[in-house]
Structure formats: structure tokens, C-alpha cells
Amino acid sequence: MKLTKFELEIMTVLWNLEEASVREVCEALAERKRPAYTTVQTIVQRLEQKGAVKRTRKIGNALMFAPAVTRKSAYRRVLDEMLELFGGSAQPVVAQLLESGKLTLADLKAIEQAETKRTAAKGGRK
């Protein structure tokens, strides 16, 4: 189940709010790139068709929506997608991030630290 950039933005709002109506999603979007209400509505509907969100209840006459997939799984999906573009190898990705300054050596060390702890704690859970 592939999500587009814009769909991911909507999902991000929902992941943050846990549950929201179309209007709430709409208002959570930065004014600068806020499309028409009905546009957001359409995307939410498509997300529903894709199974990425589900209706939870009705408040007044407004439907409430909640994510049906986790942020993590969606991110994983995006990452995998991109790795494929890079021929499946992850090192170039990190190297490129470093080179363009998006990532510092300090960042790397920090991540390393966290990772060492994570795997040590659970031995690589589940």
C-alpha cells in the first residue's frame, strides 16, 4: 500500500492527533500549502480506500478518522522504496546524507549509541 507525499502529510497529521475530522486535518496543515477543504476530503477518502485510515465515529454530522497503519510501517515502506532506487544498498544513502550536510558525524555517533543500547536491551526484539 503505497502513499504519496501529500497522503503522507495527511497521515502525519492523523498520527499526531490520533483521531481527527477532515476539518481538523485541514486546519492542521500549514496555511501556505493548504488546499481546498474538499481536496483534503478527497485524499482522506482515498486513504480510506487504501486502508490507511479508518472511520472511528461520528461527531455531529462529521466523521472522525484515525490511522489504520503505524507511522513506523509507513516510513519503513518509504525507505524500502527508496533503497530500491539506490540499488538496495544503504551505505550510499548515509554517505550522501553526510556529504550534503544533512547528517553530521555527531548525529551518527548518537544514533550508534542508541542502537547499541537498543539491541543490547532486547537482543533484537521479536
Add this chain to the structure above:
Amino acid sequence: MKLTKFELEIMTVLWNLEEASVREVCEALAERKRPAYTTVQTIVQRLEQKGAVKRTRKIGNALMFAPAVTRKSAYRRVLDEMLELFGGSAQPVVAQLLESGKLTLADLKAIEQAETKRTAAKGGRK
């Protein structure tokens, strides 16, 4: 100038061969996912329109094409695109790569090494 997955695959062939005809590109693609000759041709034409490849010369009646953009710049573009999806922060990306096993701690160390050397050598060129 945005390239799609398929377009990037074609570009990869061209980056590897330096220069190639449509037929050569075609034959360089894994048989499993090799579309019709004319499909490849269409993509190459679109790449030309986008300015990603350029005609170099004619051999027999076949045109030769060469990349007009570097692999690096294209990769950077893809990365930036993806970072935006992740809210601009690179750490989660790396963390996710680690967690899914696409990247090991050893990989990280190696990259760190290389990076340390790289920046030391040139003091962060240009």
C-alpha cells in the same frame, strides 16, 4: 528535474555504460522486467525532454545517448525528496535503516571512517 523509479533505472544503465543506444539500454535491463523496446524508447525520449540525457552521435541509423546529469546529483535529488517526506530530519532515516537491518553498526563505523578522512583531506571541499 524529477526522475521516476523507472527513469532512474534507465539512467543507471547509461551511467554504467557512459553512452548507449536504446537497444543497448534495453538489453542491459534484467530480462524479468524488460518492457517492450518502444517503451524504453519512450522513456529515453522523455529523459531527453527533461534534459537528463542528450544525444551524442549516430551509429548506423541508431542514435546514441549519454547522461546529461551525474549519478550523484540525481541521487541527491532523490534523497532530498525523501527527507522532505520525513519532515526534513535525517536521523530517523538512519535509525530506521538500522532497525530494519538494512544497515549494520559495522557499516556505520566504516562510513564514519571514510567521512572523517574525507573532510580531513579537503576541509569540506568547495
Add this chain to the structure above:
DNA sequence: ACCGTCCTACTACGTGCGTAGTAGCATCAA
């Protein structure tokens, strides 16, 4: 009971992309 407001459901449209067919020119072998 009625009107305005808000929401949903449906429809629509342009663009990009993956896919490929066809017409017609070029080239090469016989």
C-alpha cells in the same frame, strides 16, 4: 417549521507515467 451552515458523496479534469502500437525512413545484404 425554516434557513443558513457544515459535512458527505459524487463527479470532473489536467498531468505525469508506464505501456505499447504504427508509420515511415534508413540501411544492408543479395
Add this chain to the structure above:
DNA sequence: TTGATGCTACTACGCACGTAGTAGGACGGT
């Protein structure tokens, strides 16, 4: 020279997506 083969240029089509309008139902205040 002529026929086969290969290449280019053009055209086409369906789907996904971003974008949004419209019709009509629901609800709340007066």
C-alpha cells in the same frame, strides 16, 4: 534495385494523483 530489418517519431490509452466543484442531507438556532 529491391526486400527485409531496424530505428525513430508520433500517437494512444489507462491509471493514479492533485485539485476542486456541486448536490443534497443533517443539524442547530430562531
